[in-house]
Amino acid sequence: MTDRYQTLENQFKRLARIDHARTFLQWDHMVMMPPGGNPSRAEAIAELTALRHELLTAPELGELIEKAAGEAQDPLQQRSLTEMERMYRRAVCLPAELVKAKTLAGSICEHGWRSQRMANDWQGFLANFREVVRLAREEAEARRNAESGRFPTPYDALLDLYCTGDSSIFLAEVFARLKRELPGLVQEVVDRQKSAAVVDLHGHYPIVDQQQLNRELMLCLGFDFNRGRQDVSAHPFSTGGRGDQRITTRYREGEFMEALLATAHETGHAAYEDGLPEEWDGLPIGLARNMCLHESQSLLFEKQLFLSRPFLTSFSATIHGLLPSTARHDGTALWTAATRVQPSYIRVEADEVTYPLHVILRYEIESGLINGSLAAEYIPEIWDAKMTEYLGLSTKDNYRDGCLQDMHWSDGSFGYFPSYTIGALNSAQLSAALRKSQPDWQERLAAGKVDFVRNWLRQNIWSKASSMDSQEIIQAASGEGTSPEFFLNHIRARYLQGLY
């Protein structure tokens, strides 16, 4: 290890400690803070963000990275330098003025969106949103210029922030395949499910009992409460740091399955973070690879473990114990109700079969917006046309349940949506590999045992952190790069053949 490299490690660990502070202040903001704390919390987080930016974009740091990269390093340190450089370049390539303008426009647009969505006010939203799009295009150009030719389109420069390593060319291929298959598959599944009896799970489920139930699910999925907590927030999320993973869930008294699915999902995110190798703590190489892998872990816990027939059937005993009014529905009835497929307007409420179509629609629109082939005012029209084509549902004049439903675009987070679906494909592909290596997986899940899953993921995904590219990790774990076939097979197996 050269002196220069060692100095870099110290600097990046310093940044990570500031990030730790931001992370937990933000958690507190979402989960604990009384409203009176808002202004000073916003100021403190902005101060830490500015401090971090100052340290990360110091010209000396750039020089140090460049010089260290010219020295002989072992391959892992070389990789570590690559990831340091990526973090440095991403921060240094945007003019301070642009960052400021983007933050301001995003915050105005997002704030307006909260009421405009409720009021179905597209024109009000559009007035703020045009500036958000303009600045996002500027950002995309600046990021693309900084990478001298690495990104085929401006949109790729934003996509890369979340789907690091997966290009829009790769996405276009994968999504084309899904678009060919999924609408027909959805129809088949819906037709098949028409004949099955489905119980209505609505009822009265006291929140304190649901909390206990969700805690039991987390324990069952291997969550260690000495190294994390679960709380309540308006929208479920997960965050945290070494040894301290924090997930949140929300509860509704009339419903219990939604919270369980969200808990399983966030437990997957937390498992990935907790499984990152300790020796790389504080270094960019030690971070989770990208959101396509992160989402693969959460979806694997949610859809491949919790929602699997053997696991949910077995876990139904716990549900019956803590929510006695569910006891009249056996495990099969609960599983049948939880795997119901139905085209619907709202992405976050969509089942796993229709979900990719919601994402593809958004990908097509946002890539057009950023690459300049689509102007913001045409979004509602295109949204309606695509929803009609993909899911048979028109959103004409219904912005609230159409293009105004998500928060992502309002604050300029373009390029995020694809990770949901690439994550779903990865999770199906990893699960297929895992099942192959553990032929008795159904018996294990039926016995509520998930250690074999965690061990496999730790070895194949978590321990890699950012030491390899996303597609290299998937390939090493499953034998090939991300392919839509595993997901399509999974959908057929679960929803047409009723296999698991």
Next chain:
Amino acid sequence: MTDRYQTLENQFKRLARIDHARTFLQWDHMVMMPPGGNPSRAEAIAELTALRHELLTAPELGELIEKAAGEAQDPLQQRSLTEMERMYRRAVCLPAELVKAKTLAGSICEHGWRSQRMANDWQGFLANFREVVRLAREEAEARRNAESGRFPTPYDALLDLYCTGDSSIFLAEVFARLKRELPGLVQEVVDRQKSAAVVDLHGHYPIVDQQQLNRELMLCLGFDFNRGRQDVSAHPFSTGGRGDQRITTRYREGEFMEALLATAHETGHAAYEDGLPEEWDGLPIGLARNMCLHESQSLLFEKQLFLSRPFLTSFSATIHGLLPSTARHDGTALWTAATRVQPSYIRVEADEVTYPLHVILRYEIESGLINGSLAAEYIPEIWDAKMTEYLGLSTKDNYRDGCLQDMHWSDGSFGYFPSYTIGALNSAQLSAALRKSQPDWQERLAAGKVDFVRNWLRQNIWSKASSMDSQEIIQAASGEGTSPEFFLNHIRARYLQGLY
């Protein structure tokens, strides 16, 4: 406002935002964090502390303060500069090596103390403690040198960190008066209480009901839950920032009065912080003046409001409502039980009459330790002698309930103890002035109304923040500087004359 002064304000506000981060990360550490988060939290807080120290001790900041002090400023800005300079000088006067050695020795000694206290192991403690004392003496000398003659003794340099403005000469006078009066007064009170019937309040009080009860008490004392929270921790404390005061309490199922007293106490601390003027946010002039005033506010809420006969008698209806098994004791019986006086070994469990004697004993020992007239190995012997003299209780060979009972010294916090008793004197003195200005105070408290108290304190104490010296604030509010007579009168009035 000169440009230089404006630059200084910006710099100090920056420090305050880092302090905000440290404050809430520490709160989270004490109240929310799972044990697995310990190492990375400790690193993050150390990083922020180092960052703050770097910014605060930058030579340019010192020059800026000096130059700005030479410019014409309005009196408040002049005062603001004085407080900035105090903060700067306190930080800059200690060599980095000393701070590091002190932190390390304190953390080793405190860690050992946790088990040594339980094991009654004085020799084990002493082995670590000698180094803590040696470094504290070094610190005191360094701080004293930095103030060129302002401190009459080395101990004053540490005392000033907590009792800013109140010297050891002033303390010696006040404590001499208390030592003359209190032992006899304690005896008189104990004799008088012998004849009164006292109910036993031990019972079974579910913690969830106690939480509701303490919440009711906080509401009654004017706490705004939109601007703060209450949680549970191993030791009650209060912390927070603008618009977000956080207090904690602990509960025992067999007892309910202790938690109520602690809640009232911490609510007083929170009220002071919440009442500091918003226009000075982030500036040293906007901070609470010192711990003698801070403790005066908490003790005023605890002993002068909650423990007053009219308030507690009236509040007993709420106690009866939430803890039905207390309903057999009327308000007078509850008040009689809560105002029981009894010499005892443990400071934190002491009543308000004997409490100052616990503090004086500690003050006499710690000032001797720091000024070099006492070596650490003689502490147990002196402790025993003084406990016997002041309270008639020997602690021979009983270190656990004697000199090992407090955490303060183990991490080198010498000079803190006096603020408890100066705070008690201040609270009695302020209450006397307040009662004079509101002759119907008993009726108001009996009606559960405390707004008049909060308004008076806001006007006379909270709004002053650090814009005046401690004794100037007390004088302006009550007509004279801190005097022990008001406290002695309060003890006689409550415990001998049964007046309130």
